[in-house]
Amino acid sequence: MKNCFLSSLFIFLFLVGCTSLQQKGENQFAAGEYQLAIGTFSKVLTDNPDDSDANYFVAESYRLSNRIEDALPYYDKLLEEEGSFENYMKKAKSLHDQGEYEEAAAAYQQAKEHTTSDSLLALADMGAENMAKIEEITDYWPYHELQNYELLNTSGIDYAPVVSEDFLYFTSSRRASGMYPATGQGYTKLFRARANGVKVDVQNVQPLPEFQNEENLNQGAITISPDGNTIIYARGNSLSKKDLPEVNLFISYFRGAGFTDPIWMPVNEDETYWNSTPAFSIDGEELYFASNRPGGYGGIDLYKATKLANGDFGNAKNLGPEINTPGNEMFPRPMGEQLYFASDGHPGFGKLDLFVAEAKDGNTNITNLGKNINSISDDFGIFFTNFPKEGFLTSNREGGVGDDDIYYFQDNTPKPKVVNVFLNVNTLQKTAQGETVLPSARVALYDSTKQTVGGDFSNEQGRLRFKLEPNADFTLIASKNGYFTKSIPYSTVGKTPAQEDLIQDVTNVTLDTTIVLDKLELEKAIVLENIYYDLDKADIRPDAAVELDKLVKILQDNPEIKIELSSHTDSRASDEYNRDLSQRRAQSAVDYIISQGIAEDRLVAKGYGEDQPVIENAQTEEEHQRNRRTEFKVIEIEE
Template sequence: MRLFSPFIIILILLAACSADKKATKAFRYGKYQSAIDLYKKQLSDKAKAPRANYFIAESYRLSNRIKEAEAYYEKAGGRGINKDSIKFYYVQALKANGKYNEARAQLEDLSKNAEEEKVRDRAKAELDGLSYLENLKTKASYYKVKNLELINTPSSEYSPAFLNNELFFTSSRGNGKIYQGNGTPFTDIYKVASRGANVDLATLAPMPEGINSENINDGCITFSPDGKTMVFAKGNSGKKKGGEDVDLYISRFRNGAWQAPVPLNINDPEAWDSSPSFSPDGRTLYFASNRKGRGRDKTGYGGTDIYSAQMDSRGRFSRVKNLGPEINTPGNELFPYVAEDMKLYFASDGHPGFGGLDLFVVMRQKGRTVIENLGEPMNSSGDDFGIFLFKADRGFFTSNREGGKGDDDIYTFVNEDPDLKVVNYYLQGITYTKDSVDNNQILPNTKVSLVDANGDVLQDFVTGNDGKFLFRIYDNEDYNLIGQTDGYLVKRQTYSMRGKGVDPTTLKELVTNITYDTIMILDRIELNKIFVLENIYYNYDKADIRPDAAKELDKLVQLLVDNPEIKIELSSHTDSVDTEAYNLDLSQRRAQSAVNYLVKKGIESQRLVAKGYGESKPIARNTNPDGTDNPVGRQKNRRTEFKILAIGVVPKKVEESEDEEFDEDKYFRGSGN
C-alpha cells in the first residue's frame, strides 16, 4: 500500500486552504463569476459540496442569473447557512424557470415551518402572489410585444431611453475584457437614430469617450426633458474594495458636446446607486439604491429601494426621499420611470410577479396608491424591466425571457386597448405678495408643495422669477397647497378636484391635457402687521367660541404651527352698542376665549397675547351721517384680528397633561347664526 509522506499531505491541505480562501475572497468582493468557477471545483468533494452549492447559487442570484441558481439551491446546505433562506431563494429560482407548482409546494412548507416569523410572513405573501397571478392571467391583455431584433445581439442590451428621435441603451457588445461580477464583458452606452421603434442601424454608435470608460460598466441613462442634462450610472471596475461601487454621474451638453461627467452629490459612497430617471418636468430624479437606513427619508425596506431627489433652479439635487413601503418591499425595486401621465413604472421581485423582475405601474385611484402588475406578455418568468414610453400607448422595455437573441434584449410594445384614454390634469399657479398699494406682485423663489388629504407631500415645486408653479393632480381628490419662502408667512390653502373631471369616454384623442389655474398670495412677516380673521362671530353678549368660529380659529392654529417663529396678539373688537366700559370688558373676554381655544389646540401660551379693544378702533361707521343705524358698518367692526408682536420666537416645550383632555363641546355654545 502506497502512503503519502507528511510533507505531501501538508502541501495538499495548504492548497485546499488556499483554494477556499480564493473562493471566499472572490465572493466577498463581488467577483461572482470567479467565485462560481472556484466553488464548482469543490463540488466533487462530498464534504464541501453543500456549502459550495450555496455560494454558487448565491453568486448566480447576486449577478442577476437566478434561473441558473435553481439546481444549486436544491443541493445547498452546510453549517451556519440558514436553511429557510436557501428554500426562499430556491422558490425564486423555481418561479424564474416557470415552475410555479413546485414553487407553491415549497412556499406552503415554508409558510408553516420556517423558524423566523418574517420568513413565514414573506412565504405567505408569496403564496398570495401566486393566487394573484392566477387571477391576473384571466384578465384581457391588450399589450403586444416584439423583440427589437435589429439592435439585439448575443450580448446584453438593456435600459432603453428615447430622446429627440434617438434610442439610447446599454450593451456589453464590443468589449473584450470580462467583468468578474457576472462573467460578461463590461458595458457601454450606445445610441441609434430611431423613428419610434424603427431604428436606423447604420447610425449605431457608442457614446463618446469620457461618457464611456474602458473597463468600467457604464449604463442606465436618463435625460432631462430639454435634452441638455444627462444622468447615468457608472461603476463596477472590478477593483473595488467591495461589491457596491455603482454611482450616478451627471453631464451637461454645452458648446455642442457633453461635458466631463461628475458624480452626483446624492450618491452614497457605501451603496449601489443606479437606474436613474427624470420626471417629465425634469425637476425630480428617481433612482434605485441599496443604501442603509439613515433617518426617516432614507430608511431602506429591503434589497434595493426606489428613491427620489429634487433638483433646484441651479441644477443641484437635494431632499433624497424613499418612496415608502407601498412601493418598496423586502425584495428589490429598481428601474423607475415616470411617464407623461405621471404614472410611475418600475421593476420589482418583491411584489407578486411571474418570476425574477416584473414590470409594475403605480396609479392614483380615489386618493389611494394602487400598484398593478402589467401582466403577460409584458412580464414573463424571466427578468422584465427598464420600461420607457415614447408615446402614451407604445414604448420599449428589457427582458431576458426565452426566445431572445442572447442575454438581456430590448423589446418594443404597443397597448391596443380600444378604451385607452389618457387624461392629464394639471394645476398651474403663480405666487404673489402684496406691494405697498395692495396690488399683487410676483414672488419668485417660493417653494410650493402639493399635499394630499392624508397630509402626505405629493410634489414640491420651487418657482422661478415668473413665480409660476405646476402640479399633476387627479380627479376627485382634495389637496392643500403650502407656499413658503424666507421672510414670509407660510401660506396654506385648499384646492379640490371634486366635480371638475371629465368623462374619458367622451374624448376622441388618445391624450387630453386639462389645466386649471390658481394663485397663492404670501404675506410678508412684519412686526405689528395686522390680519383680520374672517367669520369669527359670537352670539350676542357672549364670549363662547361657536362651531363656525372654531373652524376659522383652526386655520389660525395651522398658521401658527406652520410659522413657529412668530408671537401674536389676538385682539377682539366690538361695535358701539352699549357702554364703552362694557364693550371693553366683552372684547377682552372674547379675545381671551379665543386664546384659550388656541392653547387647548396645542399652541404655546407664551406665543399668544389676548387683547380687547372694545369699540375704540372702528374700521367702519357704526351709524350713518344722519344718525341712523348702520348694521353693515357695525358688522365690520365686530371683528377678530391678530398682530405679529415678535419674530424669531423659540417655543418652550409644554408638557401635556395626562388627566385633562380638550372638551370641544365646552367651547361650542350657541345656535350659531
C-alpha cells in the first residue's frame, strides 16, 4: 500500500513537472525568447521525443530566430504524425537553406497535396520554380572576390557596415552587457573605426561617439546621410514592458556642437510594426527601409520615403511586387539607377541572398549577384566604398569567425595583356623613273571620330612611325608643298592576336604601309584609267563611277585646286560627232562629281574629240584605245 502511494506520488509529480516545463517553454516562446524556449522544450523531448507540441515549438523557435536549417528534424517529426501544407512548406525552406534543392522542390510538391487554395498552390509552385532557377544563376561580377575581415570580426555578431567620412560604422555584439534571449547572443551596439576604402584600423574600434549606446536592447543597422549630419538606425528588442514593443527607426541630427539624442521617427507609422535596415539614397533625399507593416507582399518588404520640408521622412511607399516577394526583402542599398538588396524570396542559394534591381526597357529586372558573392547562408548588408569594384557585406556562412561576420570584396579582374601596334609609314613620290623616296612629307593621323591622334614629318629616308590602338580604324593624310595631298584609310582590325592567344604580358606588332604622292603641276594632264562608256553614249557606267570616285577623293583632299576634266575620242568618226560626244561625256563626268559634293565652280568640262591624240595615225585597236581617254589637269591653285 505504501509502495503504491509512493508510485502514484512520483507519477503525479512527474506530470506536474512536465506541465510546468511545457508552460514555461510556451511563455518563453510567446515572449520571443526563442533560445530559452529551445532549451526548455529540448528537456521535454529528452523524455518524450515524439511530443508534438515540443517539436512544434522547437522548430518554430529555430525558424523565428533565423535558424530554420536547424528546424528540419523537428518538422519531420511533426509530418510523421500529420502532413500539413504549412509544415511541408517550412520543411522545403529548411532543405533549401541547407542547399538540398531537389529535396526542397519535392517538399514543395508535397505541400501542394495538402491544400486546395489557389493562392497557396501558387506559393508552392513559386518555391519549386525558384529551385529550378538556381542552376541558371551566374556571377554578376565574375572577378569580384570576397574575404572575411578576420581581424575586425569577433566570435559574436558583427554586421551591417557603412562608411562615412573616413569611418566604418557597424553593429556588433562585442562588449555586450547582457544576452538577447531570442538568439542566445549578446545585445548589439553601434561601433566605428577609421577606414580608408576597405582598409580598416581594427586596433582602434570604439563605441559610437555621436550618442550613447543603450543597454539591454539591440542597436541595429545604421545609415548616415551623405553630408554626415543625420544618423538613422534601428533600435528594439528591449525586455522592458515600458519600452517599445518592436524594432523601430530612430533619428539623430547634428546640431552645432554635437548630435541630438535619437528620437522615434514618424515614418515607423505604428510602434507595433517592425521597421529596420535603413539606407539613404545617394543624394540623401530618400530613405529606403524594410518593414512588416500591413499591405505588403510578404513577411518583410522594402519601402521608400521622401524627405519632407521639416527634414523628416514621410509618404512611405512599397517598392512593389517586382522587388518584394511573399518572402523577406531587407537591407536596401540604392545606387542611382540600381537598387541592391537582400532577399530570401527571389531565386537564391539559401536564406538571404544579395540581388540587384535594374530598370530595363520599362521593366524591373532582378538579378542574383551569383555564387562568388552569395552562399547557402545569409548574405546581406552590402555597402560600396568604390562602386561597384570594392566594398563590404555581411554573411554568416560557414568558415567565418563568429555568427554574422563582416566581409570585404574587391574586383580582381585580371589586367588585359597589352598589345602595342607600331605602324611604319613610307612616303614616296611618282617620278619618270618610278616611285622614289619623298622626304619631309607631313603625315597626320586621325581616329574614327576624325580627331587628330598623331602627326609628324617623314625623315630623309621617307619614313616615320605611329603607335596605334589595336582593333581600331584610322585615316592617314599625307601632304607636302608641290604635291597632291592624299588621305588613305588604315585599320588595325584583325591585324593583332586575340587576347586569349596572347602569351606575354606585352606583345609588339609592327605593320607597314606606303603613301605615294603625285606632283601638283598646273596644266599637266593626268589620265584617269578605266573610264569606259557604252558605244555612242555619255552615261556614267558603274565601273566608271568607281574610278571617278578616286578623283572625288583627290578633290576632297585638295580643296585649293580647280580642275579641267577632259574627254578624248579616237578618230573613227567625224570631227563634229566626236567633239559633241566627248563634250557630253566630259560633262556627264563633271555632273557625277558634283553629285558627290564637289562644288561646281571647281570643275570645267571639256570635250576635245579627236583633236589631241596620244598616238597620231593610230592603226591598231590598242592604239585607238589609248587615244580614247579621260583626263584631268589642275588649272588653278588658290593660295
